[in-house]
Amino acid sequence: MTEKLPHVVVVGAGFGGVAAIKALAKAKVKITLVDRTNYHLFQPLLYQLSTAVLSTDDISFPVRAMFRKMKNIDLFMAKATGIDGKNKILHTNHGDISYDYLIVSAGATNNFFGLENVEKYSYGMKTIQETLHIRNHVLHMFERANKQLDSESVRRQMLTFICVGGGPTGVEEAGALAELVAVQKLDYPNLNFDEVSIKLIEATDRVLPMMPEKLQQYTLKVLQDKGVEVMLNTAVADCSEEGLYLKDGTFIPSKTVIWAAGVRAHRLASTIGTECDRAGRVIVEKTLQVPGYPEIFAIGDNAHFLQDGHPLPTVAPVAIQEANVAVDNIKALIKGNTQLKEFTYVDHGSMATIGRCQAVVSWGWLKIGGFFAWCIWMFLHLLRLEGTHADITVGTKWLWNFISGTRLGRIITNIKFDEEQ
Amino acid sequence: MTEKLPHVVVVGAGFGGVAAIKALAKAKVKITLVDRTNYHLFQPLLYQLSTAVLSTDDISFPVRAMFRKMKNIDLFMAKATGIDGKNKILHTNHGDISYDYLIVSAGATNNFFGLENVEKYSYGMKTIQETLHIRNHVLHMFERANKQLDSESVRRQMLTFICVGGGPTGVEEAGALAELVAVQKLDYPNLNFDEVSIKLIEATDRVLPMMPEKLQQYTLKVLQDKGVEVMLNTAVADCSEEGLYLKDGTFIPSKTVIWAAGVRAHRLASTIGTECDRAGRVIVEKTLQVPGYPEIFAIGDNAHFLQDGHPLPTVAPVAIQEANVAVDNIKALIKGNTQLKEFTYVDHGSMATIGRCQAVVSWGWLKIGGFFAWCIWMFLHLLRLEGTHADITVGTKWLWNFISGTRLGRIITNIKFDEEQ
Numbered sequence: 001m002t003e004k005l006p007h008v009v010v011v012g013a014g015f016g017g018v019a020a021i022k023a024l025a026k027a028k029v030k031i032t033l034v035d036r037t038n039y040h041l042f043q044p045l046l047y048q049l050s051t052a053v054l055s056t057d058d059i060s061f062p063v064r065a066m067f068r069k070m071k072n073i074d075l076f077m078a079k080a081t082g083i084d085g086k087n088k089i090l091h092t093n094h095g096d097i098s099y100d101y102l103i104v105s106a107g108a109t110n111n112f113f114g115l116e117n118v119e120k121y122s123y124g125m126k127t128i129q130e131t132l133h134i135r136n137h138v139l140h141m142f143e144r145a146n147k148q149l150d151s152e153s154v155r156r157q158m159l160t161f162i163c164v165g166g167g168p169t170g171v172e173e174a175g176a177l178a179e180l181v182a183v184q185k186l187d188y189p190n191l192n193f194d195e196v197s198i199k200l201i202e203a204t205d206r207v208l209p210m211m212p213e214k215l216q217q218y219t220l221k222v223l224q225d226k227g228v229e230v231m232l233n234t235a236v237a238d239c240s241e242e243g244l245y246l247k248d249g250t251f252i253p254s255k256t257v258i259w260a261a262g263v264r265a266h267r268l269a270s271t272i273g274t275e276c277d278r279a280g281r282v283i284v285e286k287t288l289q290v291p292g293y294p295e296i297f298a299i300g301d302n303a304h305f306l307q308d309g310h311p312l313p314t315v316a317p318v319a320i321q322e323a324n325v326a327v328d329n330i331k332a333l334i335k336g337n338t339q340l341k342e343f344t345y346v347d348h349g350s351m352a353t354i355g356r357c358q359a360v361v362s363w364g365w366l367k368i369g370g371f372f373a374w375c376i377w378m379f380l381h382l383l384r385l386e387g388t389h390a391d392i393t394v395g396t397k398w399l400w401n402f403i404s405g406t407r408l409g410r411i412i413t414n415i416k417f418d419e420e421q
Numbered sequence: 422m423t424e425k426l427p428h429v430v431v432v433g434a435g436f437g438g439v440a441a442i443k444a445l446a447k448a449k450v451k452i453t454l455v456d457r458t459n460y461h462l463f464q465p466l467l468y469q470l471s472t473a474v475l476s477t478d479d480i481s482f483p484v485r486a487m488f489r490k491m492k493n494i495d496l497f498m499a500k501a502t503g504i505d506g507k508n509k510i511l512h513t514n515h516g517d518i519s520y521d522y523l524i525v526s527a528g529a530t531n532n533f534f535g536l537e538n539v540e541k542y543s544y545g546m547k548t549i550q551e552t553l554h555i556r557n558h559v560l561h562m563f564e565r566a567n568k569q570l571d572s573e574s575v576r577r578q579m580l581t582f583i584c585v586g587g588g589p590t591g592v593e594e595a596g597a598l599a600e601l602v603a604v605q606k607l608d609y610p611n612l613n614f615d616e617v618s619i620k621l622i623e624a625t626d627r628v629l630p631m632m633p634e635k636l637q638q639y640t641l642k643v644l645q646d647k648g649v650e651v652m653l654n655t656a657v658a659d660c661s662e663e664g665l666y667l668k669d670g671t672f673i674p675s676k677t678v679i680w681a682a683g684v685r686a687h688r689l690a691s692t693i694g695t696e697c698d699r700a701g702r703v704i705v706e707k708t709l710q711v712p713g714y715p716e717i718f719a720i721g722d723n724a725h726f727l728q729d730g731h732p733l734p735t736v737a738p739v740a741i742q743e744a745n746v747a748v749d750n751i752k753a754l755i756k757g758n759t760q761l762k763e764f765t766y767v768d769h770g771s772m773a774t775i776g777r778c779q780a781v782v783s784w785g786w787l788k789i790g791g792f793f794a795w796c797i798w799m800f801l802h803l804l805r806l807e808g809t810h811a812d813i814t815v816g817t818k819w820l821w822n823f824i825s826g827t828r829l830g831r832i833i834t835n836i837k838f839d840e841e842q
Contacts, residue, residue, distance in 0.1 A: 037832070037833060038560065038564060038831075038832060038833045039832040039833070055476040055477060055478040055479070056476060056477065056830075056832065056834060057476040057829055057830040057832060058476070060832040060834075061832075062608070062831045062832055064608035064609070065607075065608055065827070065831070068607055068608055071610070074567075074611065075564075075567075076568070077564040077833075094568060095568075128832075128834055129834070139459065143459060143496075143498040146495075146496075147497070147515060147516075186486075186489055187483070187485035187486055187489060188485070189492070190495065388821075388825075389821055389825065389827060389829050392817060392821055393814065393817060393818065393821075393829065396813060396814060396817050397814065400810055400813055400814075404809075404810065406486070406810060408478055408810050408814065409477075409478040410459075410483045410486070411458070411459060411460040411477065411478060411481040411482075411483055411549075412458060412459045412460070412498075413477060413481075413549055413550070
């Protein structure tokens with residue numbers, strides 16, 4: 001007779017979900033990972049996909065291969081659509097799944113804060129598809145501008161690239177776009193690159209809010225040296241196909257508004273029916289349990305966890321640390337232990353890259369910007385990539401990019417045979 | 422006063438078009454390359470994209486970067502829609518282009534021989550998009566079969582992969598699929614891989630018709646050893662969403678029919694209005710000129726050139742050799758020389774890979790199959806890839822694939838956020 005193992009269902013193969021599964025590796029449980037894709041996406045490098053440094057496969061890892069050695073897990077590739085906490089059932093578009101314990105780590109999507117036109121006309125950068133869309137579109141703008149011999153204003157509009165949001169995503173994207181433009185310059189002798197403009201728009205008075213002020217200033221300087229126009233204290237009012245409207249009434253003509261100004265939780269979290277914050281995150285207990293549902297744990301971008309009076313940021317380290325505590329608590333519950341761990345986030349610092357040879361790192365006493373910070377950034381990202389093959393291909397591409405300065409992926413792939421472009 | 426240079430328009434950035442441009446590098450001409458994409462696609466390796474060995478960017482090279490050092494060329498990214506030979510105008514979806522000389526090297530698309538349902542339900546493999554479609558679909562079939570706990574017949578249908586056409590594309594695809602299945606086996610412990618079936622269907626009594634019989638036999642044996650069921654003397658009658666109908670009345674349930682049974686010329690060639698063969702190729706003169714239009718040259722898949730009583734095959738070496746003769750003749754015409762070169766194809770042989778460590782090579786007296794042939798195949802393909810970076814990334818991936826036996830690109834990327842799968 002086979003023992004009936006407790007069934008732990010993990011929704012989402014992001015940093016939180018993957019960490020939870022690794023932590024459950026040796027537990028006597030049956031694990032089902034539910035994800036609408038079959039891969040773990042290394043989101044911190046999406047900006048390199050959008051700017052033609054890396055390819056899709058370099059930053060996406062088939063989860064089945066990641067967990068090949070674990071015999072107690074299966075992937076159920078489906079879209080999770082709702083949670084019935086009372087009956088312990090997860091609804092998906094491929095049928096229902098009963099769980100004994102549920103980890104909600106479904107991640108986040110773009111938050112447009114109710115700005116409908118921004119949602120319609122700007123480019124988010126949370127998925128492979130969205131990111132390829134940006135790459136194809138940006139590259140296409142150069143081809144289109146190159147055909148506009150007559151109108152400088154049309155060309156300028158096509159060659160104005162706006163990133164909204166001065167957090168790591170916006171800063172990294174703006175910096176990488178500036179470097180992409182430098183490569184494009186070699187290939188469009190007929191274009192006047194003075195007509196190209198990259199703007200980084202931020203509502204507050206600083207970029208990289210989690211960094212010390214010295215490194216914020218350094219980041220601003222590096223971006224400006226690269227030709228990025230950083231617009232601080234600048235709020236977005238509206239968007240159209242033709243450009244971006246600012247709160248002060250200014251209109252910036254542009255075909256490319258990249259939205260990196262905020263995220264909101266996957267809507268799955270809200271289907272439990274308990275209290276959520278404005279970004280759709282479930283307000284969890286200190287144990288990461290969802291109030292009233294002791295067998296449901298929400299982590300990462302799906303959890304609103306108050307610490308020192310502030311909700312924790314939606315970054316990978318929070319999700320990973322939460323995953324480990326959630327798993328510890330599930331193991332305790334399985335053993336019949338009711339004394340659960342309370343979560344405390346340990347902030348090891350943060351880092352961001354601004355461009356080739358330029359990054360900022362803030363870890364405890366170590367607060368540096370420049371080449372050495374960039375080396376640390378590269379080394380740690382290679383370490384964190386899943387799988388040896390990713391280290392090899394990404395490492396090789398970075399090395400080649402460093403030596404040759406080229407961008408390997410400048411191909412436009414969204415063209416269909418019989419579609420008008 | 423600037424000299425008015427003769428304007429050579431090249432349609433298509435395939436092997437023929439690229440060879441033509443290289444041959445024109447030092448000529449005093451203005452070149453416009455018209456292509457609906459911005460890249461040269463290395464079609465011989467599409468089968469490796471479809472089976473998750475390589476990524477999109479590995480086999481696609483931005484043409485602007487390829488011709489960066491040439492100052493007399495521009496890319497006009499557009500779809501060529503028609504040729505007005507009388508007025509020397511090429512129509513595109515982005516406007517008309519006047520030419521003095523035109524090289525029609527627009528390549529080929531799938532030839533379904535009028536089988537409408539085959540066109541509708543089978544998968545072609547001529548473009549990046551079609552090929553990614555195959556990859557996503559094949560990988561998806563394993564995920565879907567893994568959810569079909571109840572019905573063996575449904576699982577078998579999902580896990581039956583059919584390649585139609587015993588030429589190099591069909592053979593390479595079937596062999597690569599068999600190897601992909603072997604990797605998948607490691608990741609689906611709950612699936613019974615006896616239910617997986619790969620079939621290669623060929624209407625004649627042999628595969629790789631251009632090869633000597635000994636190597637055809639060798640190829641058959643290698644494919645069979647890999648688990649591919651090769652069905653010779655088997656003609657296709659019809660296709661549906663549920664499977665493939667053969668002429669003998671048999672029905673093979675399958676969700677995956679990959680069509681590698683024939684190509685036809687891009688329809689652009691036929692818009693000149695001169696005589697074409699059944700596959701849409703323009704019947705050209707010995708000089709590769711289109712009859713009645715001495716300034717239009719058709720080459721590669723767009724030309725029907727009789728030699729020794731047979732039209733030349735639609736392979737890269739023919740297109741490349743034709744490109745060089747067409748360019749020589751254009752240069753002669755520019756000089757006012759009316760004595761043009763007549764084309765003769767020199768067949769250096771052919772090769773095909775069947776799988777890891779197994780290929781067949783037939784060059785003059787050298788007719789071998791096996792590991793050494795595979796090394797030759799790899800070496801030559803690396804040589805022929807455009808750009809150092811492709812050699813580095815493809816070489817690295819092949820090496821890693823050889824060492825680890827894994828497939829790096831097994832991610833399913835066609836999933837949209839709110840789409841039912």
